[in-house]
Structures are given as C-alpha cells and as structure tokens.
Amino acid sequence: MTTAMQLPEGAPEEVVTNALVRDVDLSPFGFKGSLALITLDNGLDHTRPNTFGPQSLMALDAAITDAASRKPAAIAITG
Amino acid sequence: MTSQIRSVVLVDAVRTPFGKAGSMYAGTRADDLMVRAMRGLLERNPKVDPASIDDVAIAAATQTGDQGMNIGRSATLLAGLPKTVPGYSIDRWCAGALTATTTVAGAIAMGAIDIAIAGGVEHMGNHPMGELMDPNPRYLAEKLVEQDALAMGATAERLHDRFPHLTKERADAYALNSQMKTAKAYADGKIQRDLIPTAARSPELGWGIATVDEAPRPTTTMEGLAGLKTPFRPAGRVTAGNSSGLNDGATAALLASEDKAKELGLTIKARMVTFAFAGVEPEVMGYGPVPATIKALEKAGLKIDDIGAFEVNEAFAVQVLAFLDHFGIADDDPRVNPYGGAIAVGHPLASSGVRLMLNLARTFEEKTDVRYGITTMCIGLGMGGTVIWENPHFTGAKK
Numbered sequence: 001m002t003t004a005m006q007l008p009e010g011a012p013e014e015v016v017t018n019a020l021v022r023d024v025d026l027s028p029f030g031f032k033g034s035l036a037l038i039t040l041d042n043g044l045d046h047t048r049p050n051t052f053g054p055q056s057l058m059a060l061d062a063a064i065t066d067a068a069s070r071k072p073a074a075i076a077i078t079g
Numbered sequence: 080m081t082s083q084i085r086s087v088v089l090v091d092a093v094r095t096p097f098g099k100a101g102s103m104y105a106g107t108r109a110d111d112l113m114v115r116a117m118r119g120l121l122e123r124n125p126k127v128d129p130a131s132i133d134d135v136a137i138a139a140a141t142q143t144g145d146q147g148m149n150i151g152r153s154a155t156l157l158a159g160l161p162k163t164v165p166g167y168s169i170d171r172w173c174a175g176a177l178t179a180t181t182t183v184a185g186a187i188a189m190g191a192i193d194i195a196i197a198g199g200v201e202h203m204g205n206h207p208m209g210e211l212m213d214p215n216p217r218y219l220a221e222k223l224v225e226q227d228a229l230a231m232g233a234t235a236e237r238l239h240d241r242f243p244h245l246t247k248e249r250a251d252a253y254a255l256n257s258q259m260k261t262a263k264a265y266a267d268g269k270i271q272r273d274l275i276p277t278a279a280r281s282p283e284l285g286w287g288i289a290t291v292d293e294a295p296r297p298t299t300t301m302e303g304l305a306g307l308k309t310p311f312r313p314a315g316r317v318t319a320g321n322s323s324g325l326n327d328g329a330t331a332a333l334l335a336s337e338d339k340a341k342e343l344g345l346t347i348k349a350r351m352v353t354f355a356f357a358g359v360e361p362e363v364m365g366y367g368p369v370p371a372t373i374k375a376l377e378k379a380g381l382k383i384d385d386i387g388a389f390e391v392n393e394a395f396a397v398q399v400l401a402f403l404d405h406f407g408i409a410d411d412d413p414r415v416n417p418y419g420g421a422i423a424v425g426h427p428l429a430s431s432g433v434r435l436m437l438n439l440a441r442t443f444e445e446k447t448d449v450r451y452g453i454t455t456m457c458i459g460l461g462m463g464g465t466v467i468w469e470n471p472h473f474t475g476a477k478k
Binding site: 020021022024025028029037038039041043078 | 271276280282283284285286287288290291
C-alpha cells in the first residue's frame, strides 16, 4: 500500500521521474513469455539525470506492482 | 609493385527492423540505428577483430543533423570501434548502401584494404525526403529536367505513361504479391534471422525492442489497392499501396577479400562478380536498373538467362515491372524478390542496397543450383545500379 508523501515546506519542487511499464515479447530471443520493462523517464531526455523524490518513488512502486501483476518471465528497469 | 585484382566477398549483412517514418523510431536517432546495425553485425562475426576493419563507408541521402557529421566516421566511433578505424560517408540517394558496397569492394579488389563495413541509414521521420534541398534554378529555367524529375512519385507516373501496357492493375497485382511473399517469409522465419533487435523509445510507452518490420500489410487485397488515392496525379496510377513507404532503418554489411575471409575462417555468403551504374532521363528514373543491368551483364560476360536470382528494389511497382518487362521476365517470376520487397517492408532510402544483398545471400544458401544473382535498384535524378554476385554454395545447375 502506498500513501501520499509531502515534501517538507520550502523544499524545491520535485522533478518527477515517471515509471512506464511495457511488455517485451521474449520469443525472438529464444525465451518464453515476456519481459516487463520499466522505463524511468523524467521527460528531460539526456539533459537531466533521473532523480527520486517522493512522487518518483511512488511512481516506481506502482510500476513494479503493475509489472509483477503481468506475470512476466522477468522484470527489468532502464532509463 | 603491380596491383592485382582480388576476389571480393560478402561475409555477412544485417539490418535493423524497418519502421514507418516517425513511428516506432520517432524517439530514436538515426546514428543510433546505424550503430545498432554495425554492432549487431560485429556480434554475429566474432572472428573479425574490430581493429582489423580497414574502413567503414556509410550512406545517407540527407547528411545533416543525426545523419550528418560524417556519419561513416561518427557511427564508427559511436559503435565503439577502435579509434584507429576510419570511416567516410557516401551519397547516391537510394543506392547509397549499394554504392558504399561497390566503393569498398573496389578498394578491396585493388588491395588497398582487406576488410570493411558498408551500410546505410535513413531516418525519413527525422529527415523527410527533400529536406533542405535547394535545386539549382537552372534545372527548370533551362529545362535540364522537367518538374516531374524532382518528385519520385511523379517519375513513376511518367513510367506508366511511357509503357502504357504496365497498367495500374499490374502494378497493384505486383504490390499484392510483394505483401504476400513478405507475409510468407515472416511466417517461415526467413526475414527475422537477419534483423538486429533494436531499442526504440516512445514517450508514452517507454523503451521497447523492435524485432520486426513495422510496415508490412499482410491483409492487403486487390480491392483495397484499387481504391487508394493517386497523390501524384489526378486519376493517376501510383498509390501508397503500389509504392514503397517512407521509412526509418539502417543496414550494415561486412565485405572482405576472399583470401582474408578464408584466412580468418569467415562465412562467404556471396562473391562479387562486377557492378555498374548508369544514367537515364531523370523524369523516368525508375528505368535506371535496365541500362545498369545491361552494362553489368556485358562487363561480366553474362546473359540475363544466366541470372537465377533477382533482388530488385521496389521503390515503385511500375519500376520493377519495367525492368522485368524489358528482360522478358514474368511479373510473378519466383526468382524475383522471393521474400517480398520494399513495397512491404519499406525503403529507408540509402539503407536499402544492403537489404537486397542480405536477401540474395539467403536465396543463395537455399538454392545451390543458382550460380549468379543480381541486386539492382533505381536512383533519383535518373540512375540505376546493379551488382552481380556469384553463389559460393553453387553445386551445379539443375538438369
């Protein structure tokens, strides 16, 4: 279970790193099933590294839960 | 010292899956596509020490942005090859990779180099055809070419005009057959084997891996083709269905002297016999493969009947039909494009020449009774290019 987290008062606004889940068919690589591939993306491409504040961690938590629910052969995280 | 001409062989060739322009590779750079093809090629050929590659020739029709900065050298560095490996860029529009191949082959044949990579890339989503093109006004002011010469679809309409018996129905039937052959080749696993899985990022979905071409339309029907618009001329004959599309993709081939390939224990997939390029009127650029093939056959001392396998780039169905018609080959001859062609899988301009080669190499493996094959393509502004290859697996003609 996740709960909303608040930044301390006066803290700089969080640059949120989103976590996107995508199924990758593994059959072209000689394996059965699919890979749940989580992409961490703050929308700023290579110009800013992904960072993790409260909202980013919650997004990653939700993505892992989503990925696991897909019954994948494996889960991987990339960025 | 006197130079002696040496035998040149195709060791291997690969490509990325081809995407629709600005679709599955919308978030992928052109140079990254090229890098993926080169790395995939080298991973498949571990006996080749990257440091031993003497040169890298990479083609792109639009050499700017992520296809600029001397894409040959740039992709070499980005692919992680040793900095001692040089690279250069080639442009002959659609025949870029074909020309990269013949150029390095010439250097290998004269003994200047032993082993090289030739390839091509075109990201038509990032670089629409004609981007930044600035034709000299003399072209039209002095009637050096007609307006149609600068629009490839219009040149295909002009080819229909020149050969009225090459009807829209024949073009559509050819296009349908290309889609069907590609669908069967995919079902039989004959296309996937030379595709290098390529990472592709979507802002909405994140990273994924492209493993198949995006463009094929296996559900194509004659009825569907008949109803398509003719964007290049009102009531014309050239449609999106009987033409190749706008695509993103990259290809890479490894070429070597036959002696070097044998010394390193490399595969030999095809042996280059000779090649030729020829010019035609720019308004009917699709006719280019005809004089190019005649010229190449003459140089090789061969006849068209000696050719048992054809890989003809399908820029437009009518242009393939003009080629087949000239040489008296049936529209559905099984020797022609047995795995389908660019009408189905796409035509990322400068990359396509190597796609023809990798398909021909597979045909050579499967048909040991075929001794000679050709790869041929038409080229914008009125040219054609043809390479004649010999099958190293040839065991004798069928009785």
